[in-house]
Amino acid sequence: MSDIFIAVQTQPFDQNAVYRWLSEQNSVGATTIFVGKVREMNLGDKVSSLYLEHYPAMTEKALQEIVIEAKQRWNLQRVAIIHRVGLLHTGDEIVLVGVSTAHRGDAYSANEFIMDYLKTKAPFWKKEQTEQGERWIEERNSDHIAAEKW
Template identity: 75%
Template sequence: MATEIRVAVQTAEFDQSAVYQWLSEPKSSGAVVLFIGKVREMNLGDSVEKLYLEHYPAMTEKALNEIVAQACQRWEMRRVQLIHRVGELQTGDEIVLVGVSCKHRGDAYQANEFIMDYLKTQAPFWKKELTDNGERWIEERASDKLAAEKW
């Protein structure tokens, strides 16, 4: 059974309920896992006012599709949806959604975590925060690299 895949990079908010409905449709799916990441109000000890995400569309979409393809080689998934927002985001805004449906929960959890770990280290997004101490670009974290290395 081929995995159905939806990947989007967008400025608009996403509809979690619609994503869940789509992921849940295959009757062969026994598990649906959704991860939703949000813009934190605190980072590195500073209050965050806004987050700006920049990207090169063709490069970003190619990288996201490659990450999902790698996950599809490792786990038998029915459906995958990956949405990443770009542009100006406020604290509390939803920034990323990774959803998978699989026959079993173990595969669903692992595939979802794999996609998210690789997003943090392989996806070409550039993040700039506006904090109470000014603007700063966000650097890759060692903990993100370690998380991806476990796969």
């Protein structure tokens, strides 16, 4: 069984199943899971939905490269990334990043690294529906600053 699970999908994910897979080995001492959701407010506007697009071959390759880099930096046992695409509504889960390691420090750091890199290096395009109409979400400088710390 592979120690990496990457999925880009339209359907919701099962956090409990991912946790069980990440932590099923006896050598696991720490498991971290980050779940991102569609928030109600963005840039001061109320958001009703978010539409995510991607180019499959390019997206999966970018996610795989992020995981490979994380595994070179930390002693990771398993890594999971699930990112949803398509139409999502306020409160829906968009992304899950999970890692399992022997020690919590590696788990926390690797999870944050993967999420920071995902925000800047994975090719997803997002369009919000707000009370003012539709708009494409542009890259944020704060996301690049977060990724540069690594």
